[in-house]
Amino acid sequence: MAGAFWSTQAHLAGLSLAACASLVLIRPVSAQELDVARVFDERNIEPMRELYQQGEYERVAEIAKVFIERGQPSPEWWIFRLKACHDLGRVDELVQAANEAAQRHAKELPVLITCHEVLTAWGKKEEAAKILQQINTVAKGKPTSQRTARDMVALGRAALAAGADPQKVIQQFLDPAKKKEAKLKDTYLALGELALAKSDYARAANEFRDGLKHHDADPDLRYGLARAFQSSDRKKSMELVEQILQGNALHPGAHLLKAEHHINAEEYDEARLALEPAIEVNSNHPEGWGLRAVLSILQDNKPKDAEEARKQGLKLWAQNPAVDIIIGRSLSRGYRFKEAEEHLREALKLDPQSLSAKVHLCQALFRLGKEDEAWKVAKEVRDADGYNVQAYNIGLLEAEMKGFKVRETPDFVLKLPAKDDAVYGDRALELLTEAKQVLCAKYGLTLDHPVLVEFFPSQQDFAIRTFGNLGGQGILGACFGSVVTMNSPQGVASNRSNWEGTLWHEFCHVVTLTVTHNRMPRWLSEGISVYEESKRDPSWGMRMNASYRRMTLDEETLTPMSKMSRAFLSPKSSEHVMFAYYESSQAVDWLLKTYGEKKFQAVLKDLADGRRINEALARHCGKVEKLDEDFAKHMRKLAEAFAPKGDWEKPEREEVDPRNEAAIAEYLREHPNNLWALELRTRRLVAGEQWTEGLELAKRLIELAPDNAGENSGYHFAAQCFRGMKQTEGEAAMLREWAKRDGGAHEAFLRLVELDAAAKNWKGVSENVPKLLSIQPFLKQPYELMAQASETLGNKDAAVWALQKLIFLGPDHPVEVNFSLARLLREKDDAAAKRHLLDALAEAPRFRDGHKLLLELQSAKPAGKPPAVTPSVP
Ligand SMILES: [Zn+2]
Structure with missing residues (x-):
């Protein structure tokens, strides 16, 4: 930059605008003067870019204005001015500048597209539409051979804004731009942002990463990448945010993203701090105020303040849907789905076409259990935008779930694949009914609406229904208050875990989330669910092991109770997440043992009233510091006793x-x-x-x-x-x-039933088969052994139950199974007995015992219609 008119920050700091103003060139300029001006531009655009990337928005806006006024010919000054005005929220100035820019550089596509985008961002639809028209006219008059790579990207963006097919835009403009100038940053930004808009986060990440290969530390590309990782990799996203902020301590987008991450991690004070710089740059920052509204709801429980903050965010553009979208999105992540739905619907009132609002509304509706509405909204997104990955995946899921079996009782709606329903549907309902009785009574809850419970055979379907995106490997089940989603035990994702324990755990979330109106820190909710698992069955839940012992005794890993949410929301590894579950369950156990049921319930009541957890604990159990200290001591003792x-x-x-x-x-x-x-x-x-x-x-x-x-x-x-x-x-x-x-030791249970059967220990078999089935309900052998054991022990119903499951799973010896069923059912259900017998004889026409039984059945007196047999699980 040597020799530039202003090349360093120090020099710039001394640059008085009055001095600049005195440099305004007097027209008409001579050719020589024009050359000088061009040299000046060439030398100064890069330092200006640096200044902009350092977050000196005010200075950039002012200096660019001065250079424009003194007649500097480069269109870049306009782009800088427009972008800086946009960042600062100077809407009036921006509109005026955009109009002027579009006249002064009427054929400069990069300037025109910038005008269009900043005008759109502030709801200046008419002005923006005019510019789009202008771009169209310019494009028509500019032969392809004369277009630069930047022109092509500008045209691509304009085409997207005009609603062109994204695939065609990529082929026609963005790919050729890349070919022409592989290093051009604009192309990667356009491609990455397009992918982000379509919820295609993997592709977005690839585009931004490719751009960063050419532009090492570029903040715009880094910011894009940080957004691509927003929901899948918090750690990476936060690292990128920090890198951006090192170069530009005022980067509004980075601060907002940081605040969102903190809000998701229930770190509300940190979130508040992160918002300050964004609001410092633009005191009416729409999304900045949107997130302040979120904090007023989640942290302060002050809905009036939230309304004020929302109003402030709408000050520069009253119809801006972005404010309600960010509020809705964040509340949805904070499990406040009802309020999220309200805000997202508000956003759609302001802008009925907003696809972003629709995508988030769809998620909130899913989590509220309003599936039919969610399918509809997803379809609207698909109809408007065939490339939206999330909406597309939801369409596939909808088609898949049309084949699901639905069981409805006054308390539950159970949806699962027909095969699952036949194998464990009755068991799931039975367990849910028991969980409802036990846990609702314990937590003083009257559940007045049915809970939706869904099982998914593939991890992808589970993830799309649960998170809206692919991902979440290793997660067995989830709960949103009135909705429980589970990985089916027939899928590999269940990882041979105890699905019954998981279902109990998830239903417990239904109870605690409902009791607290979803105002519950994650750790407490998990802690209670794991704790209740082990109360229902000591082999469920979690117990101390070598790795938890090590982590407990490591002061760095053991999380103080007052900071427990962090252990879930920003964990170092999957081992740390498991430890967080364990530690939380121990915290619940300890709180209950130390302070008693009554105080524990009072804490939950406080949460329902909108108090924060540490405040509630302080009110009923004692000072937070003391609780942290005592609980850590207790944990150390537990570890040392192992x-x-x-x-x-x-x-x-x-x-x-x-x-x-x-x-x-x-x-x-x-x-x-x-x-x-x-x-x-x-x-x-x-x-x-x-x-x-x-x-x-x-x-x-x-x-x-x-x-x-x-x-x-x-x-x-x-x-x-x-x-x-x-x-x-x-x-x-x-x-x-x-x-x-x-309770997840499938290997042990499998071998035990084998050994017990061989030793004719039928009691042992009938005790352990249900446990084995709570891990792997799709195995045939346990049903065979169960039938044998039950019949020997004189429990005909249980034997029939096991054989019926076996028939469904396709038994290795169907003749025997059908014959046994006929034998066992003959007294209770003559018709069914005959059906099974005929099935057996169809396969083995010379089966003597079968013929004998058939004669017996036919000679028996026709009885009245027998009651249907609905054997229960043993
Ligand atoms: Zn859980």
Whole structure:
């Protein structure tokens, strides 16, 4: 920049506008003067860009104005002026400048498109439409060969604004622009923003990233990328925001995004701080005030203040839908779906065409359980914009769900694929009914409307219904208050978890969210749900293990109760998320044990009244600092009580090489209670089928860590050793210990029912089959064994139930199953018995016992119509 008229910030700071004004060129200018002016422009546009990117909006607006007035020929000054006026919210000046710019640079496409965009942003529709017309005329008069890459991008943007097909725009303008000038930033910005507008976040991220390859630290591209990651990767999005703010501490978009992230993480004070700079730049910033309104609702519980803030946001343009959209969007993320719906409908009143409002409204409606309305809104978006990814996916989901079975009771609407319904639909309803009875009574809730519960066979469908986008891998279920969504246990996404425990957990959210009118911090809601899981079944819920022990004793990882939401909303890893669930459930357990049910319920009541959690805890349980301290102490005690006699040291690699068997054995001789060495050595012994030695160490593991269950526990290793030694009783005993502590131990349950059946322990079979089915209801073997066990134990209904499921799943021996059903049903349901018998005989026409039974059935007196059999789950 050497030699530029103003090249450094310091120089600029000293530049008085009066001095500039005195430099105004006197027309007509000579050719020589024009050259000088051009050289001046060439040298100064880049420093001006830097100034703009540093957030010096006022100065940019003023200097650009001065340069324009003194006749500097470059159209860039207009672009700078328009953008700065836009950022500052100087709408009147902007309209005037846009009109002038469109006259002075009537054929400059980049100037014209900037005019159009800033005018549109402030609702100046007529003026903007005129400019669009002008662009059209210019384009017609400018042969393709004369168009620069920037011209093409400008034309592409204009075409999009005029409603052209995005695919054609990309082919006709944006791709050729890229070809012509691969480095041009405008192209990446246009492509990225187009993808963002279509909710195609993956594509948007790719475009912005490609742009950043050419423009390393460009704030506009970074900002685009940060928005592309907004809902999928908070950490990355926040990192980008911080990078932008390092270069421009006033970047309004970055501050707004930061505030939104903080609001989502329930960090309201931080959000408030983040909003300040944006409002400093434009004291009437529509979205800045929109987010202030959100804080008035979520943090302060002051609806009047929220209304005032909203009004302030609408000051520059009373019909601006952006204010209500950002309020609605943020409230929806904060689980305040009803209010979100109201704001999004308000946005649509102001601008009935706003697709952004419709997309967010669709999500809010889904979460409120208003599916029919949501499908309709999604269709409106699709009809207006065939490229909107979210609306498109919702269309696919709608088609898929048309085939779902719907069961309606006064309390529940259950929607699930027909196959799921046949296999576990009755069990799901039974469990939900029980959950409603138990939990509503406990939390003093009268649920006066049915709860919508849906199961999805594919993770994608679950994600689209739950989050609006793909993603959310590893999440088993979700709850929004009156809506529960679940991954079907037949899908891989269920990951062999206990779906019954998950359903209980999600329904518990229904209760606590309803009781608090959705005014509940995430951690408390999760904590209660996990806690209630373990109250319903001690093998559900979560228990201390080696990794939680380590995390509890690490001061950095154990989150103070007063900051627990953060542990969920900005976790470091998936292990940290799991730990947050565990810690929250322990917090609930501790609060209940220490302060009692009554005070705990009073805290929930306070939340319902709009108090913040820490205030409510302080009112009923004690000062937050003290609670944090006492709870941390309690957690440490819990951790220390887990395998207290165990030696938890993990030796360095140099001390013991984990690959060296002899070294581990030697270390174990010297440190017989070392859990790390014990586990490693036992696993290796088991793998090497050294059963006797393995069993000895497994027993020591059990002795040291009796509460530890799972694949790496002494119980599992010991069971494997007993199995190797063909000592089935010992094996079953160990598996029972494991299963007792781990409701998701499908391997243990599977083997247990096998062993019990072989030992004719029918009671054991009938106890463990339902547990196995609560993990994998689509296996056939458990139903076979259940039928056998139930019949032997004289429980005909349960046997019929199991055989009917088996018929549905396609039994390996259909003749036998049909015959058994005929036999079992003959007294209760003659017609059904005959049907099954005929099915059996159709497959095996010479089946003697079948013929015999048929004769018996035919000779029996025709009875009155029997009641339909609806056997319950054993
Ligand atoms: Zn949950």
